[in-house]
Amino acid sequence: EPEVTQTPSHQVTQMGQEVILRCVPISNHLYFYWYRQILGQKVEFLVSFYNNEISEKSEIFDDQFSVERPDGSNFTLKIRSTKLEDSAMYFCASTGSLSNQPQHFGDGTRLSIL
Amino acid sequence: GENVEQHPSTLSVQEGDSAVIKCTYSDSASNYFPWYKQELGKRPQLIIDIRSNVGEKKDQRIAVTLNKTAKHFSLHITETQPEDSAVYFCAASIRAAGNKLTFGGGTRVLVKP
Numbered sequence: 001e002p003e004v005t006q007t008p009s010h011q012v013t014q015m016g017q018e019v020i021l022r023c024v025p026i027s028n029h030l031y032f033y034w035y036r037q038i039l040g041q042k043v044e045f046l047v048s049f050y051n052n053e054i055s056e057k058s059e060i061f062d063d064q065f066s067v068e069r070p071d072g073s074n075f076t077l078k079i080r081s082t083k084l085e086d087s088a089m090y091f092c093a094s095t096g097s098l099s100n101q102p103q104h105f106g107d108g109t110r111l112s113i114l
Numbered sequence: 115g116e117n118v119e120q121h122p123s124t125l126s127v128q129e130g131d132s133a134v135i136k137c138t139y140s141d142s143a144s145n146y147f148p149w150y151k152q153e154l155g156k157r158p159q160l161i162i163d164i165r166s167n168v169g170e171k172k173d174q175r176i177a178v179t180l181n182k183t184a185k186h187f188s189l190h191i192t193e194t195q196p197e198d199s200a201v202y203f204c205a206a207s208i209r210a211a212g213n214k215l216t217f218g219g220g221t222r223v224l225v226k227p
Contacts, residue, residue: 031213043150043158043203043217056214091157095213102148103215105157 004106023092120218137204
């Protein structure tokens with residue numbers, strides 16, 4: 001069964017540094033998402049992306065965050081200047097259709113800000 | 115925006131018993147309700163979903179019910195097994211409107227052998 005893949009599995013970064021989290025969505029999917037989950041808390045929506053542009057973003061997704069689909073397969077989340085509170089598990093998800101297909105999640109990237 | 119409340123936050127059941135998790139949502143426009151199971155350190159995995167034109171859906175030991183009028187939906191697991199132990203999240207979204215998922219707070223289920 002096709003899967004969403006994410007790299008790296010764990011990223012440790014100094015506060016103030018930039019990080020790029022990478023995702024390869026399922027190949028024929030068109031809609032892409034980033035969610036985050038702070039340890040022990042619920043999964044929170046960050047941003048959705050379709051047709052090379054952001055469809056929707058949450059209040060969490062401020063100017064420090066950006067997303068990009070640099071080629072036909074990768075979907076990246078960049079945090080420009082990391083803060084301690086950015087420490088979380090970041091999940092990428094994708095779906096092929098809004099009307100009748102579920103979102104499939106990757107294994108996540110655990111981001112630790114020191 | 116949408117708000118999803120989930121109860122209970124923890125649930126301990128004896129193997130073989132049933133487990134029920136309840137969620138309420140606030141946005142009457144929500145029309146898609148998936149349930150995800152998340153084992154420790156792993157990805158959320160879809161276990162069942164239901165659309166607003168259906169009142170109930172069943173898949174082997176798992177069933178979901180939806181009450182649109184009351185804006186609540188529930189997950190029922192029958193004949194629980196130790197491998198059902200995990201955190202379960204309900205979610206709500208509006209299909210064909212970006213489809214972002216709003217998650218509930220999660221229920222930690224422990225099935226005791």
